[in-house]
Amino acid sequence: MNNYPDYFNNNSGRQPAVDALDTRVSQVMKRVYLNMFLGLLVTALVSFFCAGSPAVLSFYAQHSWMIWGLFIAELVLVFAISGGINRMQSSTATALFFLFAVINGLALFPIFLVYTHVSIAKTFFITAGTFGAMSIYGFFTTKDLTRWGSFLIMALIGLIICAVINMFWANSTFDWIISGLGVLIFVGLTAWDTQKIKQWAATSPFEATGKLATLGALSLYLDFINLFLYLLRFFGNSRD
Structure with missing residues (x-):
């Protein structure tokens, strides 16, 4: 698969142009991974702080609706960034991304109360290794993963529907199946998104x-x- 625009296919000066494009792609990807890493770091720090703060725990205990409020705020931010990024300043989009990382940290801190820190760390490294392998594959493969994307998006929609159904059904076996499918879907999405x-x-x-x-x-x-969250269901050890 050729990812380069047509004007780089001319014989005159082709190699310098291709080299310049490769350098640009490399620079963009470095910024993507740096922003992603910083976002994950912000989320982890916020979650860890909240899990160890009696004031935060007390507030959440008295305002159980906060989790749903945070979930709605996350959806709004994702759609705002994805849908309105062309109309935003770059600094505004970046600020909204890190705001999303903070809100996600506020929403995810209960995992530190449910699972042991050792199992969370273990799952994080498993996730990092899996994610890294699939992202490298997505970056270097010459195979067009477009068809993956179409299938995976439909599968993700089906997964969300199944998860909502199981919120009311509360079937543990079905929950394991959903978790396994979730791992496979996001493994595939990592490669597709990278490409x-x-x-x-x-x-x-x-x-x-x-x-x-x-x-x-x-x-x-x-x-x-x-x-990470789907893998945590398999590798996470309860604190009880």
Whole structure:
């Protein structure tokens, strides 16, 4: 698969142009991964602080609706960044991304109360290894993963529907099946999103680099977090 625009296929000066494009793609991907890493770090620090704060725990105990409020806020931010990024300043998009990371930290801190710190750390490293392998595959493969994307998005929608149904059904076996499918879906999405971001980097104008880095970081951040949460159901050990 050729990810380069047609004007790089000319014989005259082709190699310098290709080298310059490769350098640009590499720079964009570095910014994507850096933003993603910082977002994960912010989420982890916020979650860890909240789990160890009696004031926060007391507040959440008295305001159980906060979890739903945070969930709605997360959805609003994801749609705002994804849908409105072309109308935003790059700094605004970046600020919203890190706001999302903070809110996600506020929503995820209960995992530190449910699972042991050792099992959380173990699952994090398993997730990092799996994510890294699939992201490398997505970046270097010459196979077009477009069909993966169409299938995986439909599978993700089905997964969400199944998860909602199981909230009322509360079937433990079905929950394990959902978790296993969730792992497979987000493993695939990691490779697909990486290739998609690489293609964006190769075809987008230079002035869009900042926005692209933020949007790419958000996509991979969501893949990592969801993969981590599904794997935690398999590798997490209860504190009880």
